[in-house]
Amino acid sequence: MSERLVVIGGDATGMSAASQARRLKGQEELEIVAFERGRFTSYSACGIPYWVGGDVDGPDGLIARSPEEHRKRGIDLRTGTEVTEIDTEGRRVRARSVDSGEEYWTSYDHLVIATGARPIRPQLPGIDAPGVHGVQTLGDGETLLASLRATAGLRAVVVGAGYIGVEMAEALIRKGYDVTMVNRAGQPMSTLDPDMGHLVGDAMTGMGITMVNDAAVTELLTGDDGRVRAVRTEAAEYPADVVVLGIGVRPETSLAGAAGLPLGPAGGLLTDLAMRVRGHEEIYAGGDCVEVLDIMSGSTRHIALGTHANKHGQIIGTNVGGGYATFPGVVGTAVSKVCDLEIGRTGLREKDAEAAGLQYVTVTIESTSRAGYYPGAATMTVKMLAERRTGRLLGTQIVGREGAGKRVDVAAVALTAGMTVERMTTLDLGYAPPFSPVWDPVLVAARKAVRAVAADHT
Known part of the structure; x- marks a missing residue:
């Protein structure tokens, strides 16, 4: 049977x-x-x-x-x-x-x-008006594209500045929209520490995205036709021909x-x-x-x-099916991009480490994606958290241009293996001028973290 x-x-x-x-x-x-x-x-x-x-x-x-x-x-x-x-x-x-x-x-x-x-859809006046879109399923994508085709104006407001929000901001820019991002936090990408999130915000502003931080949406206003026409916060109104909800899920x-x-x-x-x-x-x-x-x-x-x-x-x-398999857990790795800016993170943020009762040191470095003399070398910022005394890697965040995002995978493997930052400095990573400096940016951060852990002992 x-x-x-x-x-x-x-x-x-x-x-x-x-x-x-x-x-x-x-x-x-x-x-x-x-x-x-x-x-x-x-x-x-x-x-x-x-x-x-x-x-x-x-x-x-x-x-x-x-x-x-x-x-x-x-x-x-x-x-x-x-x-x-x-x-x-x-x-x-x-x-x-x-x-x-x-x-x-x-x-x-x-x-x-x-x-x-x-998708998180707050109970606000006008939240269900035509022209307001969540993006979770292929059906949602079809509906949004149909809405964009039927919209005469090119003003878009993205509510929320997490992964979905920044990716949709890029999509709308590529379609020629003027994009305003309304974010209740102090900087975009709350999955990053605030100092790294500010880097993302500055870069997005440089791309022509209007960033509105520390602003909670109170209402979505509609026109005589019932369609959304603006997003209201406590301080201002932002005209919108289309609204995309990127608040999270x-x-x-x-x-x-x-x-x-x-x-x-x-x-x-x-x-x-x-x-x-x-x-x-x-x-x-x-x-x-x-x-x-x-x-x-x-x-x-x-x-x-x-x-x-x-x-x-x-x-x-x-x-x-009669076999045996388990899922051991995650270290919290994620990457994203907005236009040519790449964002990667893995492990714990500062507030995560504090909530877990861990004591830590942090370091931040700037480096390049390739050898500095090789054409196309782009800057990136790497932040690293290491446990006090032990030097165990706790987390890494990277913001930069080409070649930045996927470098977080090196840190993800190190986290999974329980490596110390000192052990990381000896990793045999691939090197050639078109791909990396002699010291890869992740290893530069690890070297600085080793010094920070040592200085913390004294």
């Missing part, structure tokens, strides 16, 4: 889990039913800003595997179908057709919750919470290392709806990234 795997969510985690489980178990052993309320599956939400900006084609270009391809591989994928209830005691889910409203129950032996995240766990499943401080599902929901051996969860272990601080964090989501899916599918 075969078992049944039910998957809620047809994007990275859900379909990776379903595909991996299908590779390990045949249809006679495992029936797989997947529910997706939209019409797209297995797509790159991270690519939406670049589709909007015209760098890549979409939506088809952002789809890794279509519903038809999944079905050919023996997965009963039901698009346009939303799961409205999880009955953990009865081991079943209630599904509803988006078009017809028809509802029915489906039982499961194994359940995967991969409901993703939802929250785990979409309303379904899981209603079923009584355990949620963490950020509202994400809590799982064990095998990605099983705590206290429920038959239920797995992964992707943007979960909280994951931060290896550096020892606490759980919500980090919405496709890299983690796909890994979670592989791990879940392996475990459902």
Whole structure:
């Protein structure tokens, strides 16, 4: 008698889990039913800003595997179908057709919750007016592009200055819009320390983006036609033909919470290392709806990234399929760009280290992406945190031009390995003048951190 795997969510985690489980178990052993309320599956939400900006084609270009391809591989994928209830005691889910409203129950032996995240949409007057857009799904991307085509003016306001906000600011600049970014924090990119965030803000201002920091939106004003026309803060109004919300996302766990499943401080599902929901051996969860272990601080964090989501899916599918796999946690690595500015970070910020009770030293250096004499060498700033006395690397942030962003991967590996900054200085990194100075910028920062740790001892 075969078992049944039910998957809620047809994007990275859900379909990776379903595909991996299908590779390990045949249809006679495992029936797989997947529910997706939209019409797209297995797509790159991270690519939406670049589709909007015209760098890549979409939506088809952002789809890794279509519903038809999944079905050919023996997965009963039901698009346009939303799961409205999880009955953990009865081991079943209630599904509803988006078009017809028809509802029915489906039982499961194994359940995967991969409901993703939802854009933060504050309850403000005018927030639901035409011309105000969140960007989370391919459908959102289609709607935004249609709105841009139908808009006569070229004034855009981006609310929020995190990863989504800065990427959408770039996309709109590329489409010829005058962009104003309204940010309630003192500088963009709150995932960086304030001094590094200021570097990003200064660079964005130099690109022609109007930066409005320390400003909370109080209302979105509309015209006689009901469409958004301006964004209001306590101090001013900013004209807008289109508004993009880049405030961030929250785990979409309303379904899981209603079923009584355990949620963490950020509202994400809590799982064990095998990605099983705590206290429920038959239920797995992964992707943007979960909280994951931060290896550096020892606490759980919500980090919405496709890299983690796909890994979670592989791990879940392996475990459902009879194998064994675990997800050890993250160090918090992320990269982004706005025009030609690259931004990378990994590990702890200063306030993260303080919250974890760690004592630290910090250093900041400026270097170049290539040998100084080689054409195209661009400057970058590297900030590094190291633990007092031990010299253990705690975090690294990089802001610069070409070649800056992906250098953070060196620090991510060092963090995962628990390396000290002194040990980092001996790393055998690749060198040639077109790619790096003799001392790579990350190693220059490590050398300075070694001296700071030594000076702290005296």
